[in-house]
Amino acid sequence: MDSFAQLVILTLAAGTPLVFAALGELVVEKSGVLNLGVEGMMLTGAVASFIVTARTHSPWLGVGAGAVAGAALSLVFAVIALTLLANQVATGLALSLFGVGLSAFVGRGYVSVVIDGIKPLSIPGLSDAAIVGRLLFGHNPMVYLSLALFVAVQWFMQRTRAGLVLRAVGESPESAHAIGHRVVALRYAAVLFGGACAGVGGAYLAVAYTPSWSEGMTAGRGWIALALVVFATWKPRRVLAGAYLFGGLTLAQFQAQAAGVAIPSQLLAMLPYVATIVVLAVISRDATTIRLNAPASLGKPFHPD
Amino acid sequence: MSGTPRRMTLAAMTACALAFALPAAAQPKEPLKIGFVYVSPIGDAGWTHQHDIARLAMEKNLAGKVTTRYVENVPEGADAERVIRDLAQSGCKLIFTTSFGYMNPTLKVAREFPGVDFEHATGYKTAKNVGTYNARFYEGRYLAGIVAGRMTRTNVAGYVAAFPIPEVVMGINAFTRGMRSVNPKAVVKVVWVNSWFDPGRESEAANTLVAQGADVLTHHTDSTAVVQAAEAKHVWAVAYHSDMSKYGPDAQITAVTHVWDKYYTRVAQSVLDGTWKPDHVWGGIKDGMIRMGPFGKMVPQDVRDLEKKAEAEIAAGKLNPFTGPMKDNQGKLRLSAGQTITDEALSKMDYYVEGVEGTLPSSK
């Protein structure tokens, strides 16, 4: 059972960067905007958090900086795609290119720096007590932060008026505009929130998960986060489940290898992706689920007049 | 492979080094332009980093006589050929292509630039103006295995590996044989992450291995993540490519580091002298291409002595990590008693030796 606790802790740790980034992107997409620049924003958040942590020795300040940097980069996207009405898919891809370059550029002086990152909780008597204690209190603090974010997003989307308006904007910006909502301003807010979340996701990698900075260290997690949102049919709960499923499958694949299972590792490595496709197809069978949750105006530019 | 690899001797290199120290005859010649092609960003540790350290060392050793330029992050594929050709066209007379995937592009460009000398790392094809060079990293792996075999308490080591190519496989096997030479109960578990560089996955693989009982970790991937994971999990680590002790001060027991400094300086000097010839160099411990250590402070003296003794024996040619009797992990005898492995067999190695758990992914 001890290894079970271990596996749960590892799975949550592996899924957490995806939780941050995908929850942020979920809010963005719910407002009707598709920002494919998550990888770039994550990297920018990662490098900013690392630099600030290295300078101030405060990883939490670093996480804050990651959020700000991610949001700042997403502002570029917002201006081009929301104000100047460029195609969102292309702008998002360009944002990723730009973010990869930008982060590599500003991080050049920091590749050799070692920081003291955010360590897993260790509460005497709790984190090391029996299995329940370890499961409840043995995670990295940022894992709890990601869960808090999940609760907040869930509450915001389901229970608040602002969340309702956001969904209305994603559903039909024209009607939302007609009844007096400021569509573009709301979308700006959503995009900035998404950028901040992606930035925190990157910061988790740089200052908590593998405390270090190196070019391209997110290694494609931004793309997976994007896929997760659709996989989750725009439901925060499923984002959470999907992120852990994804992290868990990767780990299961490693576990199988370490235990000596003789399957070509490339085929094993395909598993999470194939599983995602299959699960998506199964979920999507119920066509109404997708239709009810997919923001109808996703990716379409809106200009108020 | 064309002929037996000719090893250069330490003496020869020292002689070269001395030659550089002497004031060079006044030569108003243009400095030799040297190009480097790197497969990844230079970074702070890893394969490319070690090549770049050597590039800078060579610049310093041959100050005034050479200038260098490099292109980093060059994908192995259609683009490599253009980058190599660009370097040749921009006046480089010596070009180092530092990744296996540059082999065929290097040969193609070399055919068009007979006046330029090429040095390709880790490949097996040579030409009139293309030499290859590589190091016997497995010697270092074996020595690291000795240290790991003595330091482990669970008798399980974890190995995070990128892709099942012979270079990586022989490292796993040598490490395993090193461990079992001092600890016959030791086993090695391997996890393939299918990527040379992905810190997140590397540390997930490392954590998985720790969860399955490994208390010594090593890696054949390009980041520092495995050493950092070992530090966080309070297990030992053997770093690869670079010394990573600053990432795992309490974890790193030793490191197998790549040292190209002298080789690059020597090759550049031979081009300057007009004596360069294409060669197939496979240097080892005794050529100074691999450096062990530093030992972690927790490694007891007797273990250090044991390692140093084996290191001296390897350097003297008295010890070969792959000396029979050697069985693979299916029980098949690969080398009979007293037989040592040929370079040919070594560079085609596609099986795990006894002591490695699991099946090699690509073996049929």
Add this chain to the structure above:
Amino acid sequence: MRITLEARPEPSRAAMLLTPLLAAIATLVVGFVIFEAFGKDPVAALHAFFVQPVATRYGVGELLLKAGPLMLIATGLAIGYRANVWNIGAEGQLTLGAIAGGGLALAAGDAVPATLLLPAMIVAGALSGMAWAAIAAWLRTRFGANEILTSLMLVYVANFLLSWLVHGPWRDPEGYNFPQSKLFADAALLPSLLSGTRLNAGFLVALAAVATAWVFVRRSVWGFEMRVAGLAPAAAAYAGISSKRNVWLGMLAGGACAGIAGVNEAAGPIGQLLPSMSPGYGFAAIIVAFVGRLHPLGIAFASLLMSLLYLGGESAQVNLALPSAVTGLFQGTLLFFLLAADVLVNYRLRVQRGLPAAP
């Protein structure tokens, strides 16, 4: 004072031509600042970026060699994009094309003449690219699964598949177990188009595809219906245009083009199968498609520009020791300006004086 955007009744022809120029000027200004900040002579840097790579015949060949796959893939993708079919998995379809074409080349060896083998490889590449895209199309039409996600996921699966093949069954037996296939026989290599360069017949295939796409979009009924579906989905549905067929056509067109691009890479500059056959052409082509405004001619120009940006980045590294990070930064900036400036095609800027208008 407040600046607002006002929709033009019709896209402005003048703006169509002027906005790229505007973007170019803005990029030059930013480039000046970036390079100056990095301590490099901006004029030399821009020269290294935009002039040096194409100063020779060989350079021009390289420009076209790299533009070829971008143009080909972007053209295929644009057909789908016009109908709001979002295939972003061209990278995977390219890989499958390379696997099929390359597999054929390896199986044929010297036994089949080039006149037979090359067309067969291209057809095989196109078909397998289509088959890979068809998975996403089928999941979309049968289950309603979002094609952005499935096509993207299939990129990973395709890459692992190729990796497994070159590490395992298709590995060169004489290759010391390194993960690559045998070199193709001469019959499986695309003939050169311009002596002294690497430009090969694959470029002609790309041009032919662009022309075909043009005819399809402009002259065929299906092409017309797809455009309508993209512009006014509701009206299209009302007019009885099959949205399923549009999904299939859009995905298959993208898959076929990407598959052919994969064969062109394998049988062109690479000449064997490697663990990775493309430096991200499938993704770059998406940007190319939009910078080219989903128009075949625009795509042709955009692919040349994108290709030049890659070459320029390398040239700046070789000649000025500018790190590759600066290159990425500069490329991103130019793409932003190009995308942003396009607003002027469909909107005009209107300056309102006095109080801001009520929201």
